[in-house]
Amino acid sequence: MKSILFRSATILHPQSEYNGKKADVLIKNGIITEISGTINAADEDLVLIDAEGKYLSPGFFDLNANFGEPGFETREDLISGVAAAAAGGYTGVAVQPSTYPPVHSKSEVSYIVNRTKDSLVKVLPVGCISKNREGIDLAELYDMRLAGAVAFSDGTKPVTDSGLMSRALLYARGFDGLIFSYPEDKSIAGAGKMNEGQVSTYLGMKGIPSLAEEVHISRDLYLAEYNESPIHFSTISAAGSVSLIREAKKKGLKVTCDVAAHHLVLTEEKLEDFDSNYKVKPPLRTRADQEALIAGLRDGTIDAIVSQHTPHEIEFKEVEFEIASFGIIGLQTVLPLAIAAGLSAEEIVEKLAIRPRNILNLPVPAFEEGEPADFVLFDTEQEWVFSPDNNRSKASNSPFMGAVLKGKVLITGNNNQLFNNI
């Protein structure tokens, strides 16, 4: 990697003395060699980046992405997933275990870690809670943890068995493992394909009530409290869930949660034309839910924003709404969606770069001389069009394909590699 000099970048890093201030940053061979008010560029072989008005922060970290490898490489593989993540400003991604075979033992964890160890984006597997992702018996959590699993989840298969969830929370606590709960009470959600509400009534569709999420969160909060375990809730979508978690945090429970970026900007009305690119799970809900989620981010109830990147082949999306697969790709659109939701650059760094790493007890890349350069340079004003030309995912199931988006990732750097989008 060539040496880079960022000229006059606005540094966003809570632990840096330059936080919120403009500075020049010199990076050589993937190492931050100098940060100061002004750096005299003597080196001729230097790429000079005018970063006036742009933000330089630690690279973003995603707590929830699905890369299809192993098993579903036609959707996405680790290479294309990493490419999409880098283009979205990410230098770290925790990948869901929804693969085939599922990531439920050391082998799958090691496979993913080894396949990506030299990549720009650090890929950290989330292991299954249960063997075969079946929700019956515990998988070998500790062994997976030793191999590099950063947390445990059954992906978008909620753990319906309360006893299993209780044991998972208790067992993982023994070695500081963290359980991700995907909250959906299946017996209430039933065969629903969208939010239960005004729009589902108008469309004659069975709905998934917010209740399905809230009941599950209530249960898991009880289980976490009883077992004195930390718990993290993935992709909450309902106002009631925000309230439950806010109260639990007040009580002192070790609870964290995240929200998918699309839930901050989209609501159920988008489904009126039966467009399967809006079919996601949890479903798009109401404006009141959307507002509660943004308020939850602001007051710290919601810790992180995730992409919930879920690639699908076109054959699984260009079908009748009822049988279309849930999920959209998201890694490249999280930044503009967070901006559209009204978050400031500081809040974005908090929710995309700092808190996700805190949740997993991972160090936040330091902005100090001599430290490896793990960073993203982004602009909150610049507009761009998300198109097949710049989409780096193998899949294209995004409702934002073709849309003009405000907020652009300019450069992502990590592991002595660069993604340059200037």
Place this chain on the structure above:
Amino acid sequence: MADNNQILGTRHLLGIKDLNEKDIQLIFETADTFKDVLNRPIKKVPSLRDVTIANVFFENSTRTRLSFELAQKRLSADTINFAASSSSVSKGETLIDTVNNILAMKVDMVVMRHPYPGAGIFLSKKVNAQIVNAGDGAHEHPTQALLDAFSIRERYGDVAGKKVAIVGDILHSRVALSNILCLQKLGAEVMVCGPTTLIPKYIKTLNVKVEYDLMKALQWCDVANMLRIQLERQDIRYFPSLREYSMLYGLNKEILNSLDKEITIMHPGPINRGVEITSDVADSKQSIILDQVENGVAIRMAVLYLLAGQR
């Protein structure tokens, strides 16, 4: 072939949502003419000669398909029928491929019934043919709603101001949703009545009254549309037994006679005699169930004729 007043505001008939009041009145006036035709000794007109229509049914249907087919034959259209179970289709050929294969044989219009809501809307965006929705899941069944409203108009002269109670399984019913939308566009008041578990929680957002007591619903209404209980559409049990449903929501002669007015009884068929209504109610002079069936052919002729005029 027609002036602007004779043209529907839509190229497809995917739902009542596509129609405004003027469109509905145009369909009714056209159906009036066709109903006269149907009562002549020679019931056939050449209006749709050289128009080929495929009836594509991914869900069982007897009467709707017969009614459409008869309407097409009376209009001299060429018709072909395609029936497939939705399960075999969802595992194999896609809906788009199935319909494009049929269209490749030079078909002009597709009448489709499908178990999934929005299937017709989806198809209309993906293939090059006019689509008539003959029922899509629990979403819409526009021709049923049109023939129901047409039958009320025939009985009372006008739909505006009438009070219509729709009784039964509202949650799984495309007939209910299309009826609500159609009757409201024509100025009627609509109430839904049924077991609490079969009334969608947010039904009031459609501006309907909700009543769980059959007696009160009947006392309120001019017309009671008794929906068929469709156990096949329920993935889980929403009430304990047909017997108990019938105890709460079954309409019998005794109840009907206890009312201080004579209401009109409708049913989209096929009737589960003894469940939604007893035989003596179904066969009473207050019932217009067979008129609905007759009007169904005239309404479908009108819809096909008007849509064909827009090709």
